[in-house]
Amino acid sequence: MPELLKSDLYASEGTTSAPDYPSLKGGKCAHCGYVFFPLQPYGCEVCGRAGDSLKPLALSGCGTLIASTKVHIHKPRAPAERSDIKPREAPFMIGSIKLDDGPTIRTLLVDADERALKPGQRVVGKLVPVGEGAQVILDLRFTPAS
Template sequence: MPELLKPDLYALKGTTSAPERPSLKGGKCAHCGFVFFPMQGYGCEVCGRSGDCLQSLALRGSGSLIASARVHMHNPVPAAAMADVKPLEAPFTVGTIKLDDGPTIRTLLVDAKERALKPRQRMMSKLVPVGSGARTILDLRFTPAS
C-alpha cells in the first residue's frame, strides 16, 4: 500500500466530480463561502470566522497555469531530514496554478517541457513516487492536461 509524503495536504481519493485524480485537502468558510488551501483552523481570511465555520473540503486536482519557472540551482533538504525520500534535484519546474475550486497554489510540475508551458494551460494533479527505499512513497505534483 503506498503512503503519502504529505497526507495532511492531499489524498489518494479524488472528488465526486474528479474521482480519477488525487484531491487537495482544503477548506471552506460556512459563513462567507471563501475556499482556501490548505485546511487550517486559524480563521477565515475574508470574514475572520473560526471554529465550526471552517469546514474541510476536498478540492479537485485541476486548474489553470498562471506562471512557471525552471529552477537550475537548488539547495536540497539535508538527507537526514527525509531519509526515505529521494532529494529533489535541479533542474525542476515550479508552477503557480489557479485551482478550479478557487485557491491559487504553488507546486512542482512534472511531464512538462518548459517552453511548451503557457499561461491558462490546463493542469491536473498527479501522484509521483519519491521513495528512495523499499517503501512506496508518493507526493503530489501537477502535469499538463492531455
C-alpha cells in the first residue's frame, strides 16, 4: 500500500462532492463558520475561538487557479528530511488555488503547460509518486481538470 508523504495534510479518499480526488485536511470554526487549511489548534483567524470550536473538515481536492508561476532557480533543502524522497529540481510550477470549499492554498502543479495555464481555470488534486526506494510514496499536487 502506498504511503502518503504528508498524511497530516491530505488523504487519498475524496469528499462527497469530489470522490474521485484526494481531500485536504482542513477545519471549520463552529462559532463563526470560517473554513481554513491546514487543520490547526491555535485559534480561528476570524473570531479567535480555539479548542472545541475548531472542527476537522475534509476539503475537496478541486478548485480554481488564481495565479501560477514557473520556478527556475531552486535551492534544495539541506539536509533532506528523508533520503528516500526525490529532491525537487527546477524548473517546476506552483500555483495559488481557491478551493471549492473556501480556502486559498499555494501548491505544486504537475502535468501543466505554463503557457496554457490561465487564472480561472479548473484544477484538481492528484497524488504523484515522489519516492526513490521500493516503497511507493505519494504527495499531493494539482493539475488542470480535463
